[in-house]
Amino acid sequence: DARVTQTPRHKVTEMGQEVTMRCQPILGHNTVFWYRQTMMQGLELLAYFRNRAPLDDSGMPKDRFSAEMPDATLATLKIQPSEPRDSAVYFCASGFFQFEGWNQPQHFGDGTRLSIL
Amino acid sequence: GENVEQHPSTLSVQEGDSAVIKCTYSDSASNYFPWYKQELGKGPQLIIDIRSNVGEKKDQRIAVTLNKTAKHFSLHITETQPEDSAVYFCAASGDSNYQLIWGAGTKLIIKP
Numbered sequence: 001d002a003r004v005t006q007t008p009r010h011k012v013t014e015m016g017q018e019v020t021m022r023c024q025p026i027l028g029h030n031t032v033f034w035y036r037q038t039m040m041q042g043l044e045l046l047a048y049f050r051n052r053a054p055l056d057d058s059g060m061p062k063d064r065f066s067a068e069m070p071d072a073t074l075a076t077l078k079i080q081p082s083e084p085r086d087s088a089v090y091f092c093a094s095g096f097f098q099f100e101g102w103n104q105p106q107h108f109g110d111g112t113r114l115s116i117l
Numbered sequence: 118g119e120n121v122e123q124h125p126s127t128l129s130v131q132e133g134d135s136a137v138i139k140c141t142y143s144d145s146a147s148n149y150f151p152w153y154k155q156e157l158g159k160g161p162q163l164i165i166d167i168r169s170n171v172g173e174k175k176d177q178r179i180a181v182t183l184n185k186t187a188k189h190f191s192l193h194i195t196e197t198q199p200e201d202s203a204v205y206f207c208a209a210s211g212d213s214n215y216q217l218i219w220g221a222g223t224k225l226i227i228k229p
Contacts, residue, residue, distance in 0.1 A: 004160075031215060042205065043161075043219045056216070091160050095215070103149035103210045104218065108160030 002026045006092050006110035011117045013102030018080040021112045024073055032075045033066055034060075034105060035091040042092075049075065050097065082116045089113050119144040119207050122130075131228050136197055138223045140207035141189040147209040149192045151217070152181060156205045163206075165192070166199025202227045 005024040013019060025032050033048040047057035051068040060067065064083070069075045079086055093106040119142040130136045142150075145221045147167035153161035167181045167190065174181050180193040190209075194201055204224050208217040 016186055042221050045216055048215065050215075052217075093160075102217060104153060105163045106165060108153075108162065110158070110160045 002107075004094050004107055005091055006021045006090075006109035006112050008112060009110065010017050013082060013117065014117050015083055017116075018078065019082050019086075019092050019115070021077045021092075021117075023075040023077075023094075023109060024049075025075065025094030026091070027073075029094035029096045029107070031095050031097045032069060033093040033095075034075070035093065035108075037089045037091060037111070038083055046077070046090075067068055082114075082115045087116050095096045110115060119147065119209060119211065119218040121207060121218045121220045123207050123223055125223060126221065126225070129223045129226040129228060130198060132197055134197055136194045136201070136206055136225055138192045138207070138225070139189060139207075140191070140220050141187075142209040142218070143188070144209070144211055144218075145185075146211045147188075147218075148212045150181070150183060151190050151208050152179075153206045153208070155206065155222075157221065159205075161206055182187055183211075197225075197227050199227050199229060201225060 006024045031050045034046040036044045047067040048058045049069050066078045088109040091111045093108045095104045095106045119151045123140045151166035154164045157159045165179050165181050167183050183190040204222045206222050207220040210217050
């Protein structure tokens with residue numbers, strides 16, 4: 001089975017440090033999503049890309065978060081500087097969306113568990 | 118904006134019994150309703166989805182029903198097994214974008 005791959009699986013770092021999370025979407029998928037999951041807020045959409053172009057990043061704190069897709073096989077989410085409130089599990093998901101208004105399943109990776117001390 | 122409510126937050130059933138989880142949505146334009154299962158330490162995994170032109174869909178022990186008039190949809194799991202224990206999420210999406218609006222999740226516990 002094709003899978004979304006996320007690295008690292010776990011990250012512990014001190015407040016103020018830069019954090020980079022990586023995602024390899026399923027080959028052939030043209031849309032990539034970044035989510036954050038916490039006990040308090042549930043699953044929050046941070047940003048998503050279609051054909052490597054950012055479509056919506058309104059869920060992301062702009063001053064410290066950035067998301068990019070350097071190529072079709074790699075999506076990155078960076079936090080700089082990191083803060084304790086950023087501690088959460090960050091998920092990447094991908095899907096193939098061909099037609100406007102015709103939703104398709106999103107396939108999730110197993111996440112990066114981030115702890116900011 | 119769209120809102121999805123999910124009930125119950127925790128459901129405990131005896132192994133072999135059926136489990137039902139219900140979700141309601143607010144946006145009548147929503148047309149895609151997936152259900153995800155999340156096991157500890159894993160990402161959400163799609164288990165079944167339904168579109169607004171269909172009222173019911175089945176896949177082995179899992180079924181989803183959709184009532185567009187009442188704006189609610191439900192997940193039904195029959196003959197529950199220990200491996201069904203997990204957190205289940207419903208979601209809804211409209212036709213204007215690809216964003217999923219998520220329910221808060223239901224922790225399903227299967228008692229042996």
